[in-house]
Amino acid sequence: MAESPNGAAKFTVLVADDNEVAQRLCKRVLEKAGYGVLIAADGLQAVDIALAQKPSMILMDVAMPGIDGLEAMRRIKTEVPAMPIVIASAHSMASDRERFLAAGADNVLSKPFRLADLISIVEQLAHAGSM
Amino acid sequence: MGWPVATAGHISLRNGFLKPAEPRKVATTLWGLRTFHAARGGEAGESPGMGQGSASRTRILVRRATPFAAIAAIFAVQTLADPQPVLAFPLYLAVVLLVSLQQDIAESLAVAGAAAVAGLVAPLAAGDQTSDLATAIVLGAVLAGVALGTSTLSRRARARASEMHRRLDELADAEQQLRTTLESAGVGLALADLDGRFTQVNPALAAILGRGRDELTGMSAVEVTAEQDRPAVAGAVALIRRGDVARWEGQVTQQRPDGVAVPVALFMAKLPGSAGAPALLIQASDATDSRRADALRDCAAAVRGIIAASPGLEPAMPGLLAAFRENLGWHKGHYSSSRAEALTAGDELAARVWQAGLLAAEVDTGRSAVAFPVIDTGEVVGVIELSSPAMKRVADDEASMLSRAGVEIGQFIRRAETAQALRRSEADHRAIFERSPIGIARVGGDGELLEANPSLLQMLEHDADSMRTGAWPDMMRAYDQAAARLGKSTFLAGVTDGNSVQVRAATGAGTWLWMQMTATSIPDSTGRPEHVLVMVEDVTAVRETSDKLAEALEAQRAAIANLEKLDTTKSEFLSIVSHEFRTALTGIQGFSELIRDGGLEPDEVRAYGGYIFNDADRVNRLIGDMLDLDRMESGRMTMRAADVDINDILMEAIARASTATVTVEFKSDLDPRLPIVAGDRDRLIQVVSNLVNNAVKYSPEGGTVTLTSRVEGKYALISVTDTGIGIPPEEIGHVFERFRRVRSGAAQSIPGTGLGLTIVKQIVEMHGGRIWVESAVGHGSSFHFTMPLAPEGAAALQLRHG
Numbered sequence: 041m042a043e044s045p046n047g048a049a050k051f052t053v054l055v056a057d058d059n060e061v062a063q064r065l066c067k068r069v070l071e072k073a074g075y076g077v078l079i080a081a082d083g084l085q086a087v088d089i090a091l092a093q094k095p096s097m098i099l100m101d102v103a104m105p106g107i108d109g110l111e112a113m114r115r116i117k118t119e120v121p122a123m124p125i126v127i128a129s130a131h132s133m134a135s136d137r138e139r140f141l142a143a144g145a146d147n148v149l150s151k152p153f154r155l156a157d158l159i160s161i162v163e164q165l166a167h168a169g170s171m
Numbered sequence: 172m173g174w175p176v177a178t179a180g181h182i183s184l185r186n187g188f189l190k191p192a193e194p195r196k197v198a199t200t201l202w203g204l205r206t207f208h209a210a211r212g213g214e215a216g217e218s219p220g221m222g223q224g225s226a227s228r229t230r231i232l233v234r235r236a237t238p239f240a241a242i243a244a245i246f247a248v249q250t251l252a253d254p255q256p257v258l259a260f261p262l263y264l265a266v267v268l269l270v271s272l273q274q275d276i277a278e279s280l281a282v283a284g285a286a287a288v289a290g291l292v293a294p295l296a297a298g299d300q301t302s303d304l305a306t307a308i309v310l311g312a313v314l315a316g317v318a319l320g321t322s323t324l325s326r327r328a329r330a331r332a333s334e335m336h337r338r339l340d341e342l343a344d345a346e347q348q349l350r351t352t353l354e355s356a357g358v359g360l361a362l363a364d365l366d367g368r369f370t371q372v373n374p375a376l377a378a379i380l381g382r383g384r385d386e387l388t389g390m391s392a393v394e395v396t397a398e399q400d401r402p403a404v405a406g407a408v409a410l411i412r413r414g415d416v417a418r419w420e421g422q423v424t425q426q427r428p429d430g431v432a433v434p435v436a437l438f439m440a441k442l443p444g445s446a447g448a449p450a451l452l453i454q455a456s457d458a459t460d461s462r463r464a465d466a467l468r469d470c471a472a473a474v475r476g477i478i479a480a481s482p483g484l485e486p487a488m489p490g491l492l493a494a495f496r497e498n499l500g501w502h503k504g505h506y507s508s509s510r511a512e513a514l515t516a517g518d519e520l521a522a523r524v525w526q527a528g529l530l531a532a533e534v535d536t537g538r539s540a541v542a543f544p545v546i547d548t549g550e551v552v553g554v555i556e557l558s559s560p561a562m563k564r565v566a567d568d569e570a571s572m573l574s575r576a577g578v579e580i581g582q583f584i585r586r587a588e589t590a591q592a593l594r595r596s597e598a599d600h601r602a603i604f605e606r607s608p609i610g611i612a613r614v615g616g617d618g619e620l621l622e623a624n625p626s627l628l629q630m631l632e633h634d635a636d637s638m639r640t641g642a643w644p645d646m647m648r649a650y651d652q653a654a655a656r657l658g659k660s661t662f663l664a665g666v667t668d669g670n671s672v673q674v675r676a677a678t679g680a681g682t683w684l685w686m687q688m689t690a691t692s693i694p695d696s697t698g699r700p701e702h703v704l705v706m707v708e709d710v711t712a713v714r715e716t717s718d719k720l721a722e723a724l725e726a727q728r729a730a731i732a733n734l735e736k737l738d739t740t741k742s743e744f745l746s747i748v749s750h751e752f753r754t755a756l757t758g759i760q761g762f763s764e765l766i767r768d769g770g771l772e773p774d775e776v777r778a779y780g781g782y783i784f785n786d787a788d789r790v791n792r793l794i795g796d797m798l799d800l801d802r803m804e805s806g807r808m809t810m811r812a813a814d815v816d817i818n819d820i821l822m823e824a825i826a827r828a829s830t831a832t833v834t835v836e837f838k839s840d841l842d843p844r845l846p847i848v849a850g851d852r853d854r855l856i857q858v859v860s861n862l863v864n865n866a867v868k869y870s871p872e873g874g875t876v877t878l879t880s881r882v883e884g885k886y887a888l889i890s891v892t893d894t895g896i897g898i899p900p901e902e903i904g905h906v907f908e909r910f911r912r913v914r915s916g917a918a919q920s921i922p923g924t925g926l927g928l929t930i931v932k933q934i935v936e937m938h939g940g941r942i943w944v945e946s947a948v949g950h951g952s953s954f955h956f957t958m959p960l961a962p963e964g965a966a967a968l969q970l971r972h973g
């Protein structure tokens with residue numbers, strides 16, 4: 041893991057999304073904000089990386105090939121219950137938000153999103169984790 | 172002749188009718204009747220000197236001594252005067268004769284002996300000639316003989332006389348007895364002359380006629396008779412007088428001076444009179460009691476007769492009231508059928524009877540009435556009141572007869588009401604059976620038809636016979652089958668409830684009807700099913716309508732299910748579409764924001780602009796596909812028919828794909844003889860490029876995509892084959908459905924609108940072709956579609972021209 045300028049362990053976000061454009065966008069924005077970024081292209085990858093590299097949090101898409109984001113989240117939470125997971129999905133109806141929270145998501149980010157919202161959600165978790 | 176005995180023989184005498192003191196008096200007063208006694212034969216006075224116990228012993232002695240004294244006197248005279256013995260003899264003879272006539276033989280002989288001795292004494296004393304002595308002896312013997320003979324004769328004569336006396340006495344006793352009986356007899360007796368005028372009247376008759384005996388003497392039997400019967404009595408008297416009849420009997424009414432009419436049984440007969448003047452015997456007995464008993468009997472019989480013959484109380488009541496009135500001598504009869512009626516009529520007597528439930532009577536000089544309840548099972552249901560303007564008492568027997576009649580009439584009302592109800596019920600049921608629009612069959616326990624009503628016969632177009640022998644057994648079988656199917660009890664197993672089943676039945680005219688049969692068993696008095704009523708309704712119309720309704724309902728249900736599916740599909744579609752749009756927009760929005768915020772390297776800006784362009788393009792395609800599909804499905808798609816070279820289109824597609832893709836090898840196997848077909852070139856290009864793009868997408872690196880064309884009968888057959896991942900069998904039937912790809916996990920990484928294959932299929936089918944897919948997982952897939960070749964085929968294209 042990369043070290044932050046002040047020496048503390050860098051806050052790392054695993055971005056799990058099958059859409060390359062989304063991957064790139066998140067990576068660009070979060071890195072620019074000073075976070076470490078890991079990328080997973082489907083659910084299984086997300087689970088593997090999450091368990092292997094223990095990111096500070098996960099930004100999880102839902103509609104992915106293989107196992108979907110919710111299943112990946114379930115598996116990860118089974119192993120690491122404290123892992124903060126934010127569902128970032130284009131399923132953006134109100135009922136979807138409830139569904140995701142009920143499935144165990146720590147927060148929900150609807151796509152498309154404003155960049156400030158993405159940063160704000162990650163920052164919240166980063167602050168919570170550092171306190 | 173003995174007439175009184177004979178007459179009395181058929182008259183019942185009532186005990187205690189006469190007072191005990193009367194017989195003696197009667198015997199003396201009727202003494203005079205002896206004159207008329209025909210059997211008596213004359214006066215029978217008491218003979219003087221014949222009284223046996225009345226003469227004293229002294230007188231007997233004197234009487235017995237007197238002859239001897241006479242003889243002694245004669246002897247003394249003879250001796251003194253010395254006459255000839257012959258001269259004294261007649262004197263002696265006279266004495267002996269007298270004695271022997273009156274006294275018994277011994278006394279006569281004693282007197283004769285004494286006279287003979289006296290006659291002998293003189294010759295003996297004179298010592299005269301023997302001739303004198305002889306003469307004296309002869310004379311003495313004569314005296315003895317005379318005494319003996321005369322005495323015997325006189326004894327016999329006396330014995331006869333004594334016998335006669337005894338008989339006369341007996342006769343007198345019998346008459347005495349008879350008179351006493353007559354005087355004390357309850358039956359009225361009288362003697363009258365041949366004009367019917369009473370000469371002698373006994374007390375009983377006087378009592379019956381309500382007049383004194385003296386008053387009656389001299390009155391005519393006709394006179395005492397009530398007005399209406401007078402001619403009959405007068406006629407009878409005349410008949411007897413003329414000797415046309417010896418006796419006459421009849422029932423007449425006698426009129427008392429106090430106005431009371433007395434019913435009487437009258438008997439008249441002619442008697443030979445003592446002085447040759449015949450008399451009239453009149454016998455009258457008061458028939459009031461016997462007549463009332465008769466009247467009560469007649470009344471009861473009349474009531475029963477009316478009850479038996481009448482259908483109900485109302486028609487019977489006038490007759491009943493008349494029977495009471497006429498038989499019992501009432502003036503008026505009235506029936507109250509309710510207490511209110513009795514009360515409103517101000518009839519206290521009737522109201523009282525209602526209250527008490529018992530017979531009650533009122534007797535007054537001005538008005539008499541009796542009312543009795545009509546009782547049905549212990550309850551007063553009516554009151555009959557009989558009234559008379561005269562004073563009229565109700566005797567006990569009449570009262571009890573009326574009470575009984577009240578009970579009988581009550582029972583009759585009950586019976587009549589029951590019978591009436593039965594008749595009405597029977598009539599109702601008969602009318603229902605005959606007139607009901609519903610077919611009704613009366614069926615025996617074995618299922619045989621006993622009776623079918625007109626509706627049933629008409630409904631099934633059968634006559635009674637063909638119904639019984641043909642149609643009905645068929646219906647019974649159908650019934651049992653239908654009942655068995657429904658799990659209901661079959662007909663022959665015994666119907667107990669209103670089992671209802673529907674069966675098909677053929678009419679006599681050969682048409683088929685749906686019949687609803689509802690069976691109800693009718694129990695006999697023991698509760699055992701006696702027969703079964705089956706109601707039969709023609710439910711053909713209902714049934715057909717309901718069948719149609721059921722079909723319509725089924726169709727409706729399917730339509731609703733379709734609509735629901737459509738709705739679900741639409742919701743899913745919206746959800747998927749919005750997801751697709753938002754995914755595309757994520758890049759567009761995010762990178763646009765980055766560019767807007769500035770501070771990027773030129774390379775970055777270029778790259779981000781590319782992402783934005785691609786996603787925007789994808790959004791555009793998505794919108795285009797959706798609109799196309801919608802237009803195709805709604806039939807609003809416009810296609811332009813033109814000559815199309817399919818091989819040309821295939822080659823162009825390969826060329827385009829090869830430029831964009833370097834990881835897949837393209838091959839083509841095109842049939843050069845493939846003719847030009849008619850079609851919309853742009854749409855056909857869309858079809859081919861869709862299939863090629865798909866093939867590329869699902870093909871791994873180094874895979875091969877092969878395009879072939881050839882003529883297959885009247886069609887051009889075009890195939891796009893890849894060596895990709897293949898389609899699982901459970902998915903292969905759905906590949907042409909909208910957004911199927913998205914829902915299928917395995918291919919989710921492949922970008923696309925999810926509408927491509929659906930659009931392809933629509934376009935192919937609109938050209939009159941067919942599309943299908945063959946696939947094996949891990950080996951790849953082949954999409955085939957056909958296009959019609961013939962001009963007529965082209966004409967058949969479902970292309971729509973502007």
